[in-house]
Structure formats: structure tokens, C-alpha cells
Amino acid sequence: MSAQRTATTPGNDVVALLIRQHQLIRELCDEVAAAPPAGRHEPFQRLLRLMAVHEAVEEEIVHPYVRRRIAGAAAVVKDRLEEERDAKEILVRLDSMGTDAAEFMPHFEQFRATVIAHAQSEESSEFAELREQARPSLRRAMAAAAKVATALAPTHPHPGVESASKNILVGTPLAMIDRARDLIREAVPPRAASVLNGAGQKATTDESAANKQVIRRLSEAFNRADEIAMRDLLAAGFVAHGMPPGVPGDADGWVRLARQVKAGLPDQVTTIDDMLAEGDRVAMRFTGRGTHTGELFGVQPSNRTVSVTALEIYRLSGGKVAEYWTQMDLSELLGPPGPGS
Ligand SMILES: [Fe+2]
Ligand SMILES: [Fe+2]
Numbered sequence: 001m002s003a004q005r006t007a008t009t010p011g012n013d014v015v016a017l018l019i020r021q022h023q024l025i026r027e028l029c030d031e032v033a034a035a036p037p038a039g040r041h042e043p044f045q046r047l048l049r050l051m052a053v054h055e056a057v058e059e060e061i062v063h064p065y066v067r068r069r070i071a072g073a074a075a076v077v078k079d080r081l082e083e084e085r086d087a088k089e090i091l092v093r094l095d096s097m098g099t100d101a102a103e104f105m106p107h108f109e110q111f112r113a114t115v116i117a118h119a120q121s122e123e124s125s126e127f128a129e130l131r132e133q134a135r136p137s138l139r140r141a142m143a144a145a146a147k148v149a150t151a152l153a154p155t156h157p158h159p160g161v162e163s164a165s166k167n168i169l170v171g172t173p174l175a176m177i178d179r180a181r182d183l184i185r186e187a188v189p190p191r192a193a194s195v196l197n198g199a200g201q202k203a204t205t206d207e208s209a210a211n212k213q214v215i216r217r218l219s220e221a222f223n224r225a226d227e228i229a230m231r232d233l234l235a236a237g238f239v240a241h242g243m244p245p246g247v248p249g250d251a252d253g254w255v256r257l258a259r260q261v262k263a264g265l266p267d268q269v270t271t272i273d274d275m276l277a278e279g280d281r282v283a284m285r286f287t288g289r290g291t292h293t294g295e296l297f298g299v300q301p302s303n304r305t306v307s308v309t310a311l312e313i314y315r316l317s318g319g320k321v322a323e324y325w326t327q328m329d330l331s332e333l334l335g336p337p338g339p340g341s
Helices: 014-034 041-069 074-097 104-124 126-133 136-150 159-168 173-187 190-196 202-224 227-233 251-264
Strands: 234-241 269-278 281-291 305-317 320-329
Touching (some): 014 041, 014 104, 014 136, 041 126, 041 136, 074 104, 074 173, 074 269, 074 281, 104 126, 173 202, 202 227, 202 251, 202 281, 227 234, 234 251
Antiparallel strands (some): 269 281, 305 320
16 A cells, blocks of 8 residues: 555645645634634635645545545545534634624634634544545645645745735635635646546536536525526526425525525535436435524524525536425424513
8 A cells, every 4th residue: 555655745746735735724713813802804714725625625525525426435425524514604704793793702713623623533544545446646746636626725925926815715615615625626627627527427427517507506596696697507498397385486486495594594615415306307305404594485584593405406508507305394494583572
């Protein structure tokens, strides 16, 4: 085993690159924690960008490979995804409260502890598997794709680079992750992409992978309530089945639903728990979690963190979504409210 290993560096090995990023994340956490309230914003923005890129690399490259190619690893990936979801939730809250808020530091310390524990788990589970199982050439291809996005996350302040990267990786933490993910998808070499998507059934895999990507993009656009991006991915005559009462089953209804969810659960973070594709269909199971601070589906805000889960099937035609079926579980949202009601 060790005979197969060549010297690994962040430049030629995705695992070395991710471990180096873990170290940089810890250092940036220290920098934010040591800064006075008025000086936290700048290092926190660098940390946000690095986290966005790092999580996007793991979501697009590491998790799919480990889940598909390593026997028995699906449960490990699921645990890591749940930790990442928790970290993202705290990050979204930190970003919206602002670095000079009185409650920033307690939340930040919680974030730091979560992220450090998560990084240790990754290094001892997923990364160790990846290093053992994936060929050096594949790990090099993964590192090349990861570096495209990593270039957008300078960890030290350099005025020139800073302003260039700010134009590309901006907005909320989730928008930054979306952007970094898009860049990585475009940068993964075709051979590495076919391995990540499951080699051996190339024609089917290509169509399925493309369809899944459309659904991921639609889901991300939905989460941002980005009307232009959503309409771009919905086919003319799009039909939605199973929409909540009062929401039309067409593209206008879809956009309205996204806006309602955004208004009701503004900090919602969505995790895709499963995604399967065959022919022109994609099936997805997801969990959305957020703080219920606005009216949603006629339910008054409870300020509780609630989860909404759903099983969905999409039919694609010509690279767009033509039809959609959903079964949503809104019981936590609609369920017994707090004391007194
Ligand atoms: Fe991670
Ligand atoms: Fe990580």
C-alpha cells in the first residue's frame, strides 16, 4: 500500500489539499476570535469564502466518490452531511446577525467547535478511505478541480486579489457555496466526472448525471427564491402535482412557493438526503430546516427551528423540468405549536 504512494501535496492530491484547508479554517477561526468586534468582519468574510469553497469541494467531489465507490461508506457520508448541515445553519445565523452583534462570539465559538470536530471526523473516516481507495491520478484530477474554486478564497488579505474574488464569491454563505459548486462542476475533468458519477454505464450515467445537475440547480434556485434561475430551468407548460393548497400547479405557483418558503423560513438550509436518476426521471428526498420567523402556509411564526421533508419526482425534457410530483411532510411546521395555543 505504502509502495503505491508518492509524495502528496495540496497541489497534486485532493486529500492533502482538504487537510491543508482544515488547518487554514482553524487559523482563520483563531483570527476571528482574537479580533476586536470592529475588526472581525474582514477575517470572517475570508473564513466564509474558504468554508464555501471547502464544503463545495467536499459535496461535489469527496462525498459522491466515497458514497459510490467505497463499500459500506454511505452511513459515514450521511453522518458527515448532517454535521455539515449543522455548521451551515450556524454560519447562516452568524452572517445574518453581523460580526459586531453581542451574541456573535458565543455562536461563533459553537461554530468553531462544530467545525473542528467535523474536520477531525472527516480526516479519520472519509479522507482515510479516499487516500486508500482512490488512485493517485484521480486524486490529482480532483485536486485540479478543487483548486479552481480554492483560488477564489484567499486566506490572507491581498487588496488586488481580494476585490477580484469578491466579485465572484459574494452574497450569503449559501449563495457562495452554490457559486463555488458550479465552478467545481465545470472544472471536473470528464474522466474524473464519470468515475464520480459511477463508471461503467456511461451513456445512462451521462443523461442521469445531467438530469441530476438540473434538479440540484433548481433546488438551489428555489432555496434562494431566485425567480430568473427557476424559470430558466422550468419547461414551457411545466406542471406541478401536490402543491400546498392555494398554490397553482405551474411555474408561477413554483415561484410563489419558493417566495413563501423564503419568507417563512428565511435561514432555511436544505440537505439533499438522496437523489436517484433513471431515464427522464429524477427522484429526490430532502430535508429543509430553518427558523419559522414568518407566516407560512397560513401558520403564524413560532420562532422554532422546524424541519420539512419531502419525496419528489421530476420529469425532465430537453434539459428542463417538465413535470413534478411531491409528497411533503409539513407536520413539524403545522404540528403542536408552543404552550398557550
Ligand atoms: Fe466537511
Ligand atoms: Fe472538511
